[in-house]
Amino acid sequence: MINLLPPELKTGYRYARLNVGLRKWVAMFLVALVGLGALATYGLLTFQQSSNHYNQRIADSKLTLQKEQFNGTQKQVQDISNSFKLVVNVLGQEVLFSQLLKQIAAAIPNNANLTGLTISQTKGAIDIAAIATDYKTATQVQVNLADPSNKIFSKADIVSIACAASGAAGANSQYPCTVNIRALFANNNPFLFINSKGTKKP
Numbered sequence: 001m002i003n004l005l006p007p008e009l010k011t012g013y014r015y016a017r018l019n020v021g022l023r024k025w026v027a028m029f030l031v032a033l034v035g036l037g038a039l040a041t042y043g044l045l046t047f048q049q050s051s052n053h054y055n056q057r058i059a060d061s062k063l064t065l066q067k068e069q070f071n072g073t074q075k076q077v078q079d080i081s082n083s084f085k086l087v088v089n090v091l092g093q094e095v096l097f098s099q100l101l102k103q104i105a106a107a108i109p110n111n112a113n114l115t116g117l118t119i120s121q122t123k124g125a126i127d128i129a130a131i132a133t134d135y136k137t138a139t140q141v142q143v144n145l146a147d148p149s150n151k152i153f154s155k156a157d158i159v160s161i162a163c164a165a166s167g168a169a170g171a172n173s174q175y176p177c178t179v180n181i182r183a184l185f186a187n188n189n190p191f192l193f194i195n196s197k198g199t200k201k202p
Helices: 007-093 097-107 135-146
Strands: 112-119 125-132 153-163 177-185
Touching: 097 112, 097 135, 112 135, 125 135, 135 153, 135 177
Parallel strands: none
Antiparallel strands: 112 125, 125 177, 153 177
16 A cells, blocks of 8 residues: 655654653653552661561560569569578577587486487477486486486477386386476577587687
8 A cells, every 4th residue: 555645744653653652651651650659668667677576576585584584583582581590590490419419418316317319290399208216316317307407498398207016027126206297498598500600719
């Protein structure tokens, strides 16, 4: 087909087609630019949100760690304090038996023998067993142990006294009487470790 249009008109149509194509490309470029801008904005907002979230988590973790360290330190201090109190309590009830036995033996009257010492479940008390030649001597054991000049016990009570009949089966012919006494340590008893101050004064 022969195009009989004037050259100027043909040139105008050609540039018109080029302009239409150029406008399409410009429109597509603008759409792509807007899309890239929206994508960048979304990414920036997401990044900022994630950053704020992690910053908050870091702050919460630091606060939790500080609380845990404080609670842990406080618990350690409390444990040390409880251990110290326990040590003081144990030492306060620790009896220096080597010295105590000598003092009790010195308090036992003639015609009587010490046969046993038992730490009582009663706090600060001790059970003492002895044998004696007669009832009077058995009671004298309690009197001597309760004597404050001994500096051993604040009080000593007779739990039981039993004297076997002469010639009874199994009876001790020399010491037929048995006495059991429960004694309470005096507060200033020098035979408790905590009152002994560890070493004697020179």
